[in-house]
Amino acid sequence: MTKVRIPPTLREQVDGEREIPADGDTVRELLDDLMGRFPTLRRQLVQDGELAPFVNVYVEGEDVRTLDGLETEVRPGSTVILLPAMAGG
Amino acid sequence: MSSYRELLQQVRAEISELDATRTRELVETGDVLVVDVREQDEWDEGHIPGAVHIPRGYLESRIERAAPDPSRPIVLYCSAGNRSAFAARTLDELGYEDVSSLSGGFTDWKRNGFAVELNAGLDAPRRARYSRHLLIPEVGEEGQLKLLDAKALLIGAGGLGSPASLYLAAAGVGRLGIVDADVVDESNLQRQIVHSTERLGEAKVESAKRTIEALNPDVQVIPYKERLTSENVERILADGWDVIVDGADNFPTRYLVNDASVWHGIPVVHGSIYRFEGQVTVFKPGAGPCYRCLFPAPPPPELAPSCAEGGVLGVLPGVIGSLQANEALKLALGIGEPLVGRLLLFDALAAEFSEVKLRRDPDCPVCGEHPTITDYIDYVEFCAGTREPA
Numbered sequence: 001m002t003k004v005r006i007p008p009t010l011r012e013q014v015d016g017e018r019e020i021p022a023d024g025d026t027v028r029e030l031l032d033d034l035m036g037r038f039p040t041l042r043r044q045l046v047q048d049g050e051l052a053p054f055v056n057v058y059v060e061g062e063d064v065r066t067l068d069g070l071e072t073e074v075r076p077g078s079t080v081i082l083l084p085a086m087a088g089g
Numbered sequence: 090m091s092s093y094r095e096l097l098q099q100v101r102a103e104i105s106e107l108d109a110t111r112t113r114e115l116v117e118t119g120d121v122l123v124v125d126v127r128e129q130d131e132w133d134e135g136h137i138p139g140a141v142h143i144p145r146g147y148l149e150s151r152i153e154r155a156a157p158d159p160s161r162p163i164v165l166y167c168s169a170g171n172r173s174a175f176a177a178r179t180l181d182e183l184g185y186e187d188v189s190s191l192s193g194g195f196t197d198w199k200r201n202g203f204a205v206e207l208n209a210g211l212d213a214p215r216r217a218r219y220s221r222h223l224l225i226p227e228v229g230e231e232g233q234l235k236l237l238d239a240k241a242l243l244i245g246a247g248g249l250g251s252p253a254s255l256y257l258a259a260a261g262v263g264r265l266g267i268v269d270a271d272v273v274d275e276s277n278l279q280r281q282i283v284h285s286t287e288r289l290g291e292a293k294v295e296s297a298k299r300t301i302e303a304l305n306p307d308v309q310v311i312p313y314k315e316r317l318t319s320e321n322v323e324r325i326l327a328d329g330w331d332v333i334v335d336g337a338d339n340f341p342t343r344y345l346v347n348d349a350s351v352w353h354g355i356p357v358v359h360g361s362i363y364r365f366e367g368q369v370t371v372f373k374p375g376a377g378p379c380y381r382c383l384f385p386a387p388p389p390p391e392l393a394p395s396c397a398e399g400g401v402l403g404v405l406p407g408v409i410g411s412l413q414a415n416e417a418l419k420l421a422l423g424i425g426e427p428l429v430g431r432l433l434l435f436d437a438l439a440a441e442f443s444e445v446k447l448r449r450d451p452d453c454p455v456c457g458e459h460p461t462i463t464d465y466i467d468y469v470e471f472c473a474g475t476r477e478p479a
Contacts (some may be wrong), residue, residue, distance in 0.1 A: 008364040009394060018439075044392055054388035058445040066448050081434075081445060085384040087343055088363045088396040089249045089336040089406070 002030060002074050005081040013040045027057055028070035030080065044084065055084040097171055104177040106192040109201045112137075112164050121162045122155065124148075126176045127195070131168060137198060138206040145172050148179060159185050166191035166198070210234065215307070219261055232422045233261060237307060239421040242266040242330040244317055244346055246293040248396065248406030249336025249360045249413060251283035256414035257334075258301040258308045262421065265301065265308055266330060269293045270316040280403040317342050319465035322349045332417050333357045336410060338395055340387040341468035347372065347380035348465065351456045356420055356427075360413045363394070365402050365437040367409035370428050370447060371416050374456065377429035382450040382457075387472045405437050 003019045014020055014034075024030035035042045045055055050070070057064045057072075058081040064072040074080060091099070107115070115121040116139065123140040125132055132142045143151045145167070156163060163185055165173040173190040180188040191198065199205060210230050211219065215237075222228040222236075239262045243250045246269040254265055271293050273284045281293075288296040294312035301310050313325055317337070326349060335346050335357050343359075350357045356373040359380065372379050387393065412433065419425040434443045454461045 008366045009392075009399070018436075044388075052388070053386035054384055054393075056383065056445075061443075061445045063446065063448060081443070083368075083432075083434075083445070085340070085388055085393065086361050086363045086368070087338060087340045087387075087393065088361055088399075088401060089245050089247055089338040 001076055002078050002080055004030060004034060005079070007082055007084055007086075009084050009086055010041065010044055010082060013044060014038050025073060026070065027059065027064050027072045027074060027080070030074060031057075031070070045082070055082065057082055097174065100178050101174050101190075104174055104181065105189040106170070106174070107164060107189045108192055109198045109203060112166075112189075112191050112198070113201075113203050115162065115164060121164055124152070124155065124163060124165050124176075125167075125195075126165055126173055127167050131195075133210060135195075135199075135205040135207050137166065137195065138204050140166075140206075145176055148176050149183065152180065152183070152185075156185065159183075160187065162187040162189070164189050164191055166194050168194045168196055170194040170197070215261075218305075218307075222260070227424045228422060232424075235423075236261045236418070236421055237263045239332070240264040240266070240328075240330050241332050241334055241417055241421070242268070242325070243334045243336060244268050244342060245336035245338060246281075246283060246297040247271075247277065247336060247338060248280045248362060248401065249410040250297070250334070251281045252407050252410035253334050253336060253358075253360075253414045253417070254297055254301060255283055255304065256411055257417060258305045258310075260414075260418055261305065261307050262418075263308060264311065266311040266313060266325065266328060267294045267297050268313040268315065268317050268325060269297075270314060280401065280406050282407070317345060319345060319468065322465065326353055326355070330355055332420050334413050334417050335359045336406075336413070338397070340393065340472040343380060344387065344471060345465070345468045348455050348462065350374060351379050352463075358413045358416045358420070358428075360406075360409045362401050362405050362409050363396060364399055365405060367405055367435045367437075368432055369409055369412045369416065369435075370432045371420070373420075373427065373429045378447045378449040379453060379456040381455050382453045383432070383447055385450070385454075390473065402437055405435075408435055408437070 001021045004022050006014050022030045022033045024033050059072055123137050125136050125140045125142045126145040141155050165176045167173040170192045177188045177190040219233045222233050241257055241262050243254050246267050273288045273291050273296050283297045283300045292314050294314045298310040298312050301308055333355055337343055351374050354374045358371050360369050419427055430447050432445050432447050451458050
């Protein structure tokens, strides 16, 4: 089980939680688990079956796009952060 | 072996010496290069107007740049005429044809009541105002002069622009441009501390200008009461900015700022906020990723609530905007490790900072190896959620 940090712009989709435990050995499996339980997350994270261009996923501080994308491995205890673009100023 | 006194006498006999009156006559003709060979602290306390400063120890290595023509007359001076005597012999040896030393030196010059120029550095009021900067070795007088010469363009005089502009102004950043089309509204005052209740209804750029000039009259504020667009961005950037502090409140402006900064090679200190969380990074063209490397496309508007829609804790922009000012000051001073390639995240509820790495995207349409966007686009349309076919 890995804890996934949920950014403030997505918290309404997850009952206001800041961190959600999710199961999976890859980023894809983690997100599938999350989106299975919180279906409205899907359109915030996925576009055309891939990670949407306006959201980044970091595993141990590294953008998964610079690793193996959605197939990037995660280990129990890994720090996973979801980060959508936000423009507020 | 000869004593210092004997050597000095011998050198003085070999070189040409001028008194203060004759030196002043030559200075007035403008045909002579006057070189002050004293140390920095002596120079700082005053020197002959128009003189160039080359400390004795650097004379051989730096004289060529100051005096490329060896036939041009040169007068050297120090405080009493001794160091400049040795310096004159050195220049004779280097082949300069018309070298003299001011006998009696700067002391004699002042005794005659001739004009003295104070150093171009900080005057007494500025030394007092910036004394806490001057005490830091990494800043000091040289750094403070850099700040006074620095030009920062702030996009937005709102939540982020308020603390950023105030701290940059207090630090003595000499010129601040502020771009904002809005007027001060009651709902702004919970966080936008550059404005005040008495400024309600006033243009934000004018309100900010008044606050900043009251804080620090050294700062020149250039107000742009307009929204940054593809049509005005070139005109505003033509005013010459060293750094852009991006505190915009919408995606079209974020992407526009990014593209313009990449094409102009201007670093952007980026900050954004929502509710209890904020992000800061520095996009430095050529040295790290740009905003499009981080987010190639904006979210559809319905998925990206703004602070106007979702709210923001009043102090949050205070933290993030201050961090932006911190980064802008570091860039202006050329010190420290700027947040290039690093995105700093702040969570006010957890009171926690975290950091993720940002990397340049070689396929980035703007800063990548083969850019496909090379001119301003319609940013409003780009951010309106038009999706490319799959």
